[in-house]
Each structure stands twice: as structure tokens, then as C-alpha cells.
Ligand SMILES: NS(=O)(=O)c1ccc(B(O)O)cc1
């Protein structure tokens with residue numbers, strides 16, 4: 001029988017690789033020499049309250065650490081942002097092997113994994129679901145992970161992963177300060193983009209940190225022990241949960257540094 005599968009569907013998400021009519025899709029390759037230094041970009045100010053941490057869960061795409069976003073206790077402000085944004089969750093994307101795994105690339109180089117800290121514009125919108133639909137609704141900080149020294153802050157997450165091995169499992173996670181996962185170097189790139197998993201809405205101001213954090217092989221391997229599948233289903237290892245690169249189209253990537 002002719003393969004009638006739609007070749008442009010991404011195997012992982014059974015969704016279009018590109019949004020028809022999409023002009024600001026993510027992820028993209030960041031060509032360092034094409035990025036434009038913007039002297040008006042402010043430093044990004046990050047203030048998280050570790051007690052807003054709620055739980056870790058496996059949603060079948062990644063594992064997410066979710067936060068209480070009912071108040072302004074965990075927020076970011078400044079950088080390219082006109083308002084302050086509330087932290088809702090963070091999660092990762094990674095590969096089956098260390099040669100790939102990140103969603104964004106820098107000069108076409110993949111990192112073995114990428115952290116996304118997802119925030120929404122609580123000044124202009126009543127909740128996350130509304131903000132997801134708006135061009136300035138979300139701000140996601142991207143942090144690259146590279147193979148190196150063991151990351152003690154990440155280890156507390158890694159130790160919890162066996163409890164969320166299957167899709168739709170969740171465990172309580174009372175105190176965690178995600179700023180330990182963000183490099184102290186203030187340098188970042190920023191551009192207008194989208195969510196990288198469905199609903200792929202073009203509502204994200206991306207803030208990609210120039211410096212990666214270091215994690216060790218065992219910590220990356222721990223990510224790869226997670227499953228896309230629910231308990232009782234045939235096991236499929238959660239790896240390569242990153243979206244293919246999307247066209248830059250009519251966008252400029254700005255840098256906060258020379
Ligand atoms: N991978 S991502 O940070 O672009 C992202 C964030 C949130 C959601 B979502 O809440 O559906 C989807 C993708």
C-alpha cells in the first residue's frame with residue numbers, strides 16, 4: 001500500500017512540522033554573526049520564590065516542574081520584556097545521544113539538552129491560557145545544557161525522575177529554586193517566536209542564554225530513562241523530544257552583548 005502518511009507530520013507530535021501561514025515559529029538556528037547587538041536591551045531580572053514550587057509531572061512530551069502562578073512571587077522583568085511575567089513551569093528537551101537534543105542551535109551546533117523556563121504576562125492577561133494566544137503573552141528563558149561537571153542543583157530533580165517514569169505520573173515537589181539552573185553570565189539572545197510543541201502558538205518572546213550550564217553523563221542518561229508511554233503500554237523511551245529547526249523568515253535575533 002502506498003505510504004499515505006503525511007510526510008510533513010512530525011513523528012513525535014503527529015502535528016504539522018510548520019504552522020500553515022506561520023511567520024515566527026520556533027526553534028531556530030542562532031547565527032552568532034547575524035545577531036544584532038541592541039544597547040537598549042536591559043539586564044534580565046529574575047526573582048523566584050522557591051516555595052512556589054508545586055510538583056513534577058511527566059506529560060508525555062517532557063517532565064515539567066510546575067509552580068503556583070496565582071501571585072507575583074516568582075517573576076522575571078526587564079531584558080526585552082515590557083511587562084513582568086510569572087513563572088508557570090520549566091521542562092527540558094534532550095536527545096537519545098549527546099550529539100543532539102537541544103531545540104535551538106548556535107551556529108548550527110546542537111547541545112545535548114535545553115531547559116525552558118515558561119512565564120506568562122500577568123500584567124495584561126488574566127491567566128496562562130489567555131496569554132498563550134497573544135503575541136506578547138509568554139516569555140521563555142532557554143538554557144543550553146552541555147556535558148561536563150555534575151550539576152548539584154539538577155541532581156535533586158534527577159533523583160525524583162524514577163517517580164515520574166510513566167506518562168501522567170506526578171509527585172509533589174515542595175521547594176526548588178530554578179535560578180540555580182540559570183547561568184550567572186547575563187548575556188542572552190532574544191527573538192520573537194512560538195511554542196515548540198502543540199499548540200505552536202506565536203506568543204513567545206524567547207530569551208536564550210549565551211552560556212550553557214554543565215551536567216554530567218549520568219544526569220543526561222537519567223532523562224533518557226523516562227517514557228513517553230503510560231504504565232501498562234508498550235514502553236517507548238522519552239528521547240529526541242525536540243522540534244526540527246524552523247525558518248527564520250523576516251526576523252532578527254538581537255543580542256544583549258557585543
Ligand atoms: N517548548 S516550549 O517552551 O515552547 C512550550 C511551553 C509551553 C507549552 B504549553 O503550555 O502547551 C508548550 C511548549
Ligand SMILES: [Zn+2]
Nearest residue numbers: 091093116196
Ligand atoms: Zn520547551
